[in-house]
Amino acid sequence: xxxTRFGIPMILIILLAFAPVLSTAATPDYIxxxxxxxxxxxxxxxxxxxxxxxxxxxxxxHGGKVLKVxxxxxxxxxxxxLLLESGRIKTVAINSPRKSKKS
Numbered sequence: 001x002x003x004t005r006f007g008i009p010m011i012l013i014i015l016l017a018f019a020p021v022l023s024t025a026a027t028p029d030y031i032x033x034x035x036x037x038x039x040x041x042x043x044x045x046x047x048x049x050x051x052x053x054x055x056x057x058x059x060x061x062h063g064g065k066v067l068k069v070x071x072x073x074x075x076x077x078x079x080x081x082l083l084l085e086s087g088r089i090k091t092v093a094i095n096s097p098r099k100s101k102k103s
Contacts, residue, residue, distance in 0.1 A: 047076075047096060047097055048075060048076030048096050049076050049077075049078065049094065049096045051069045051071075051078060054069055054078035054080055054094040055069050055080055057080075057094050058080035058082055058092045058094055059082065061092070062082055062084070062090060062092055063082075063084065063085065064082040064083050064084040064085060064090065065082065065083045066080060066081070066082060067081040067082065067083050067089065068080070068081040069081075072093070074095075075096075076095075076096035077093070077094065077095045077096055078093075078094045079091055079092070079093055079094075080092045080093075080094055
């Protein structure tokens with residue numbers, strides 16, 4: 001009787017002592033790091049544009065000089081005001097790339 005009385009608590013103590021080691025070893029990397037999960041599911045993280053990137057996109061598409069870059073209500077989207085060579089002022093909306101919807 002003494003072997004079973006002391007054996008079960010000792011086994012529980014050993015299991016509890018190694019539980020953190022066993023749980024982290026069994027945890028897949030994609031649970032620890034959400035970027036790996038996104039890559040596994042073939043989802044691209046949305047990339048947000050900076051003001052300078054929005055200005056560069058606007059000038060490459062429409063030409064002219066940048067007068068003003070202002071953010072919109074949507075994060076990562078901008079309104080860029082350009083002075084064209086003709087002297088006209090043009091306001092261009094530059095949006096951040098979105099995730100592609102797969103059906």
